[in-house]
Amino acid sequence: MPDAPSPDPQDLAHRRRLAAWAGATRRLADGPVSGTLAQRLARLADEAPSAYDLDDWTDVYGDGVVAALERRTADLLGTEAAAFFPSGTMAQQVALRCWADRTGNRTVAMHPLAHPERWERDALTQLTGLRVVHPTSAPRNPTGDEVRDLAEPFGTLALELPLRDAGFVLPDWDELTGAVAAARDRDAVVHLDGARLWECTAHYGRGLPELAGLADSVYVSFYKSLGGLSGAALAGPASLVEEAVAWRHRYGGQLFQQWPAALSALVGLDRELPRLPEYAARAKVVAAALREAFGGGAGGAGGSGSAAGPVPWFRIGPEVPHTHQFSVWLPYDAEVLTEASVRLAEETGTVLFRGWSDAGPPGVAVAEVTVAAPGLAWTAADVAEAAAGFLARVR
Template identity: 65%
Template sequence: MDEGTEQAFESGPGAGAPSGTQATPGTQAASEAARARRVAARRASERILSGGAPVHTVGERLAQLAAEAAGLPGLDTRVDIYGDGIVAELERRVAELLGTEAAAFFPTGTMAQQVALRCWAGRTGNSTVALHPLAHPEQWERDAFSLVSGLRVVHPTRDPRPPTAEEVRGLEEPFGALSLELPLRDAGFLLPTWEELQETVEAAREREAVVHFDGARLWECPSHFGVGLPEIAALADSVYVSFYKSLGGISGAALAGPETLVEEARAWRHRYGGNVFQQWPAALAALSGLERELPRLPSYVAHAKVVARALEDAFRSAGVPWFRLNPPVPHTHQFQVWLPYPAEALDEASVSYAEETGTTVFGVWTPSPVPGVSFTEVTVDASALGWTAADVRDAAAGVLRRIRADG
């Protein structure tokens, strides 16, 4: 889930209005009504295949946080003040998990990455950042890199996949930093192979650039790469990780790397307004996520492959004229599903199926640039582990039947 782009359990990139657009009062009311219906259907569902943003009430989330925190150490210490106490413990834990010298807590990933790359620009003397045009800073941050932090962006490639070593070597102008989003969410949660990642990092080093990992979802990457988190983080000069993506936290992020960089980042965090008086609820939820969800992520990644194969079987058996799972074999526990139907028809079929059966299969559907083709993102987490391949096929077929009945 991305800051400012997702409401309720809308897990697709099109869930929020694009930057700079304004909905009319009528369309806004209709959108809010549709969202309320989706949330109600999801809350009433006894079975959920694809996870998404939380739909708890405030009271439910408070109770959940209290229950999850019961087994965590440090509850008898005072609440944090400007990042000491439990926030400092979270920072220590992240540095330990990633094998870095230090880590700093940030209220948002947008701030953490701007600060990291601003620091590197000062150290390298080059404010140009090489990154993919589908990366989060380009898609979802309202040009903050340039407008707030004075950074300039160049693109190694425009193809919807991670950049290659050859493309990094072939950039026509110098750049101070290469930022790699792992996985590249808007391209389908794609990852390079471990060897490809190593080669791309080496290509940046040959260009005398530092390497930053946009690792909002780094937590689930070890299964694909076949190495641990410290080995992945060791390739980069700095790493950003999120606490609410994958880990189910409330909010927040961390920037990890050398002690000197992290100390400088803390100063810029203060200047950017990120030195919040008390952040213990977010830190506590993050520690809980590291304790509870991080060990489960490999099982989610493995089961995502089962779910993807079952969905493919369901679409083929139903005679869907064209479909795409992107990637065909998921690299993480998330992937895209593309179908040749309007988003409105898919939303109605998905919600009506949930209302009638108590089973939620898909989240919100997003129109693609091709008329009549839409996509959604599937997130396989704890709620999906009990689903067999047959369960997935039957439920997907039920949604498809409703599309054709309405058509």
């Protein structure tokens, strides 16, 4: 009888991390894949009755609960219509190719850190034949002048709000409206990559319809910010959404049934959306406490710690979080920091950070911090205690 294959070390490490996160009693937010299959099913069964009539029939190719989610999304964003997509990647590819056909220009202006450029394996060029130009490479969204001065014509300006890979950063209102106005001056349409648009209202002090109304179309995610299982929506004029639905079918996105994702999205709209401003306020407390813990108050957002500070250099960005998410950079290898994070969870039951990834320069790693309902109970002292325990395990 042949020997059983040896366990995959990467799989074992992944399962160890999941077990550590799941077993922790203190965390800033529930993870996007927290819980076993049984736990997730039980949670959905418990929460869904308050969001939708479970005596209704399951959806078939987008009717029923999926159609109800589309109507609610359009109402929340103040758009004529919205279409549910199984992924944001598909939703944005469809939106951008529709605008290219309508404008007659297949060039899209977007940031090099935007999701389609970083995480979609060149899908825009490989699948749609679109071409991308960059108004800026600075770690922020482009200014009006940068959009206006772009050296070649473009049909669509795509803005990611917030710009995740720069640290979940948002432009101020004048910068945002200036970039939109510059695109209009160049006869271009504006598309918002609003995967996390739900989080932006507190920063701007403006409602979702005003934010979405800046653009010709907007994509929103149902699992980012809202804790749904999966799925996204493309919202905008009814004629655009109708065209997008045809392309959704061609892309293989007209799934037979999607009721688990749709139900969890409705739950997120009910439970999480109203609380996002509260989470954003707590994230400011957490970021300030981490800054103090890492640098004794002297390190700031992008300097070194004090002479007696716990780390030689760090960065927390934005210095004051714009949403309920922000990024932390530390001068250690990602593997070292991830191991310290896992050990903190295993040994103390506290999750401060989850995974770390290499940030570019050798020996520098970055982690994303999300503050949600579990984090509302954390005080600055709690953050300081967790940070001290984490740093002790780094060393």
